Amino acid sequence: MTLPNLRHDIRNVAIIAHVDHGKTTLVDALLKQSHTFRDNQDVGTLIMDSNDLEREKGITILAKNTSVRHGDVTINIIDTPGHADFGGEVERVLNMADGCLLLVDAAEGPMPQTRFVLRKAFEVGLRIVVVINKVDRKNADPKAALNKVHDLFLELAEDADQLEAPVIYAVAKEGRAGADADDLAPDLEPLFKTIIEHIPAPVIEPGGFQMLVANRAYDDYTGPMAIGRISRGSIAPGDWVAVLSADGEARRVKVVQALLYRGLDRIAVPTASAGDIVVLTGLEEVAIGDTLTDPESPDPLPRIEIDEPTVRMTFGVNTSPFTGSEGKFSTTRQLRARLYKELDTNLGLHVEDTDAAERFLVSGRGELHLAVLIETMRREGYEFEVSRPEAIVKKVNGQLMEPVERLTVDVREEHLGAVTESLGKRRGEMIEISYDSRGGVRLEYLIPTRGLIGFRNNFLTLTAGTGLMGSIGIGYRPWAGEFREQRNGALTASSPGTTLAFGLAGAQERGTTFIEPGEAVYEGMIVGIQKRPGDIRVNVCREKKQSNIRSSTSDISVRLTPASKLSLEQSLDFLAEDELLEVTPQHLRLRKRHLTEVDQSRARRNTLVPAPGR
Ligand SMILES: Nc1nc2c(ncn2[C@@H]2O[C@H](COP(=O)(O)OP(=O)(O)OP(=O)(O)O)[C@@H](O)[C@H]2O)c(=O)[nH]1
Ligand SMILES: [Mg+2]
Numbered sequence: 164m165t166l167p168n169l170r171h172d173i174r175n176v177a178i179i180a181h182v183d184h185g186k187t188t189l190v191d192a193l194l195k196q197s198h199t200f201r202d203n204q205d206v207g208t209l210i211m212d213s214n215d216l217e218r219e220k221g222i223t224i225l226a227k228n229t230s231v232r233h234g235d236v237t238i239n240i241i242d243t244p245g246h247a248d249f250g251g252e253v254e255r256v257l258n259m260a261d262g263c264l265l266l267v268d269a270a271e272g273p274m275p276q277t278r279f280v281l282r283k284a285f286e287v288g289l290r291i292v293v294v295i296n297k298v299d300r301k302n303a304d305p306k307a308a309l310n311k312v313h314d315l316f317l318e319l320a321e322d323a324d325q326l327e328a329p330v331i332y333a334v335a336k337e338g339r340a341g342a343d344a345d346d347l348a349p350d351l352e353p354l355f356k357t358i359i360e361h362i363p364a365p366v367i368e369p370g371g372f373q374m375l376v377a378n379r380a381y382d383d384y385t386g387p388m389a390i391g392r393i394s395r396g397s398i399a400p401g402d403w404v405a406v407l408s409a410d411g412e413a414r415r416v417k418v419v420q421a422l423l424y425r426g427l428d429r430i431a432v433p434t435a436s437a438g439d440i441v442v443l444t445g446l447e448e449v450a451i452g453d454t455l456t457d458p459e460s461p462d463p464l465p466r467i468e469i470d471e472p473t474v475r476m477t478f479g480v481n482t483s484p485f486t487g488s489e490g491k492f493s494t495t496r497q498l499r500a501r502l503y504k505e506l507d508t509n510l511g512l513h514v515e516d517t518d519a520a521e522r523f524l525v526s527g528r529g530e531l532h533l534a535v536l537i538e539t540m541r542r543e544g545y546e547f548e549v550s551r552p553e554a555i556v557k558k559v560n561g562q563l564m565e566p567v568e569r570l571t572v573d574v575r576e577e578h579l580g581a582v583t584e585s586l587g588k589r590r591g592e593m594i595e596i597s598y599d600s601r602g603g604v605r606l607e608y609l610i611p612t613r614g615l616i617g618f619r620n621n622f623l624t625l626t627a628g629t630g631l632m633g634s635i636g637i638g639y640r641p642w643a644g645e646f647r648e649q650r651n652g653a654l655t656a657s658s659p660g661t662t663l664a665f666g667l668a669g670a671q672e673r674g675t676t677f678i679e680p681g682e683a684v685y686e687g688m689i690v691g692i693q694k695r696p697g698d699i700r701v702n703v704c705r706e707k708k709q710s711n712i713r714s715s716t717s718d719i720s721v722r723l724t725p726a727s728k729l730s731l732e733q734s735l736d737f738l739a740e741d742e743l744l745e746v747t748p749q750h751l752r753l754r755k756r757h758l759t760e761v762d763q764s765r766a767r768r769n770t771l772v773p774a775p776g777r
Contacts, residue, residue: 168367170438175239175392176362177257179284180266181274181633182245185296185335187211187223189266190242192338196351197231197238199426210427211242216538224535226252226378228259228390228440230424233355239424239440247276247635248529251469251511254283255451258467259377259392259440262290262362264354265312269295269303269332269344272311275571275635282319291328292357298344299334302601305344329357365392365438371457372396372404374441375464376449379508385420385444389455394464396457397436398443405458406449413461419445451510469510472526473566473612473636476533476735477550478502479522481745483754484659484685489747490546495521498547501540512536526555528636530616534732537746546747548754551738554612556642563642566612570634574626576602581625589614590643611643612636617650617736650739652698654691655755656684660704664721670701671724677753678703679726687758689742698755729753 178186187209200206211227212218223244230239241260243253257263263284267273284291293312295305309330320326331354332344340354341347373395380388398404400420405413422429422442435441449455452466480486480495487493492501502514502523513526527533530552537549556565570591574582576598583593583606591610598604615634622630654670664680667690674693684690690703707721729737734744734751745752757763 168369169364170367170436171364172235173237173239173365173438174262174358174362175241175260175365175438175440176358177241177243177253177260177263177284177289178266179243179253179257179263179280180245180296181268181271181276181280182222182247184245184266184268184271184274184277185333186245186266187242189264189294189296189333189335190229190240192335192351193231193238193240193355194229194426196338196355197233199231215542216535222246224249224252226256228378228424229427230440231426233359236359238355238358241440243280245276245280246531247279247633248527248532248535250276250279250528250635251509253280254469255467255510256377257283257287257289258375260289261365262292262358264292264294264358265328266294266296266335267308267312268300269298269305269308270300271573271631272304272308273315274633275569276633277312278315278319278569279635281315285319285321285325290362291325292354292361293328293330294333294340294354295330295344296333296335298332298347299337305332329361331357367437368395370395370462371460372398372402373454373456373462373464374398375467376451376453376455377467379449379451380442382444387444387447387449388422389443389446389449389453390440391455392440393435393437395437397434398441399434400431403458404446404455405461406446407454407456407461407463408450409452409466413458415458416446416449418443450507467510470528470636471555472511472513472528472532473555474529474533474552474616475513475524475526475555476552477517477522478525479519479548479550479743481546481548481747483548483688483745483752484758485683485745485747485752487546489749490541491544491748493546498545499523501543501545505536509536530732530735534735538731541746541748544748546745548743548745549735550743551740552616552735554616557639559639564639565642566636567609567638567640567643568612568615568634569637570606570608570610570615570632572606572608572622573631574604574606575629576604578626578630579604579606582606582622582630585618585621585625586610586614588646589618590646609637609640610634611640614643614646620733620736649696650692650737652693652696653689653739653742653753653755654693654701655698656686656688656690656704657700657702658704659683659685662690662703663706664723665707666701666703666705667726668721668723669705670703673699673701676703676724676726677729680723685754685758687755687762689753689755692737700760 226243241256298305333340339347340351374391374393376389376391378390402418420431421435454463511528515524591608595607662682674691676691741756757766
């Protein structure tokens with residue numbers, strides 16, 4: 164038997180976890196402690212969350228590579244997003260790694276996305292190092308967290324070898340780790356050691372050059388870049404490679420540059436070889452999942468499999484009376500081109516044309532996945548309208564099937580009743596309940612994706628902001644039956660104009676308003692929510708009648724509660740079926756699909772068959 168050829172100078176490690184368990188913070192500490200920066204350089208925190216939306220939201224959206232040196236070893240690190248909606252990002256990058264750090268928050272324990280990423284890691288055969296993080300938290304219980312991790316391993320491991328995983332305790336925020344939760348080293352040395360000892364060095368397969376494209380990037384200077392881990396052979400600038408694409412075709416292209424990650428930089432190298440995670444430039448039209456190989460012996464690698472989308476909505480040309488006035492790009496052609504371009508890099512997203520030329524069906528892995536696309540496009544200057552997100556149902560052998568999620572919620576005992584009632588109405592089925600000694604309850608549910616749309620706002624209200632929830636799609640189940648959602652009616656503007664305090668005060672007698680005085684509105688635009696079902700038209704542009712006795716305080720006498728402004732996600736959650744969200748670089752406006760009473764009654768007349776659920 165010949166021993167495999169190993170790259171002892173490299174470790175390729177992915178960092179995986181549920182959202183917020185501290186992955187990016189740990190990468191900060193790994194970077195800092197491997198002297199990637201000058202001693203006096205101020206690099207801040209969450210260094211890898213480099214795009215604007217990531218920094219604003221404080222979450223990782225895109226998987227990213229970096230590398231650190233430890234002694235003679237280069238550790239290539241792949242930071243991944245923990246939010247379930249970006250699971251496609253995790254799936255696509257795991258094949259670059261030989262092992263992973265599975266982070267688990269010592270207070271929260273494993274959450275739904277922990278299960279998802281661990282299953283994916285087992286599927287691609289990664290060696291796992293368990294990192295129980297945040298042991299400094301007041302309510303941390305590292306032992307309990309580890310026990311639950313063990314249960315998860317027993318449930319998910321595909322063979323006995325996978326059960327053997329070393330455990331490290333850490334406080335990523337302070338850059339400390341150790342084998343004992345009560346006795347951490349002052350640095351991450353124990354973690355570095357464990358990575359080098361337990362994560363296998365890359366195996367060099369014999370044969371000509373071969374690499375699966377796991378990611379793409381773009382740079383104005385170098386143009387498109389293909390990123391992946393070389394599984395065989397080596398590559399140098401000027402080499403020709405064959406691109407094996409999904410349609411089975413092979414094209415020859417020439418590599419301009421080969422770059423390796425060094426800290427936050429990419430440096431050009433004369434050659435890169437098996438085991439390296441490399442960035443190749445000069446390759447136009449290479450898609451994620453393509454194999455790049457030696458043209459003399461083209462040999463495709465299996466394409467990356469990504470779970471199917473579960474939620475969809477339409478993106479359409481803006482049809483509001485304000486159309487074209489705020490966006491730089493507002494035509495059908497521009498919208499269509501932008502949406503289809505997104506498919507190049509956004510795995511897990513689908514785009515389809517519809518019967519209407521100016522509307523497209525966009526499907527993603529969840530509301531946030533779609534919300535991030537919406538936000539990105541509006542920042543680029545696009546203007547458009549979107550419909551309410553809906554779960555993607557399908558028929559299998561004549562049976563109606565719908566996506567179902569596994570939901571974990573942590574609530575205080577006093578909110579238990581309200582939360583279980585709301586989830587019950589949404590067709591949630593409780594599968595587990597456990598109480599801790601501090602008045603907290605963890606509930607596990609199976610619930611249709613449909614039931615979760617619009618639930619987050621409701622959940623935050625029910626738990627006064629203290630609840631924690633996470634969910635993950637687990638596949639399709641038979642349709643669980645109708646349920647009636649109860650959203651109160653909308654307050655809509657009865658005529659176009661500019662809002663005035665007096666008019667808004669009138670609207671506030673009927674409910675809660677979403678906009679401030681001095682904003683332009685059109686008829687049929689939603690300006691608030693009323694206290695019961697059924698929409699009401701309100702004149703928010705109404706002026707106070709001038710009286711003969713003018714008083715300087717007449718305007719102050721209008722007592723206005725500040726508008727409750729909805730964020731993009733809240734707006735999507737709010738939408739009913741007959742409503743749309745107008746998105747422009749400057750504004751988010753909720754509106755009725757049919758703006759005027761005439762339009763509404765015409766629409767009702769034209770609807771011969773009532774829509775389901777009504
Ligand atoms: N108390 C405590 N807080 C920590 C620790 N590590 C990270 N945090 C905090 O946890 C929060 C989330 O950290 P991130 O590093 O963004 O988590 P993440 O896993 O990268 O999150 P996503 O990429 O969005 O999935 C931040 O506020 C961190 O400061 C720790 O060891 N102890
Ligand atoms: Mg992160």
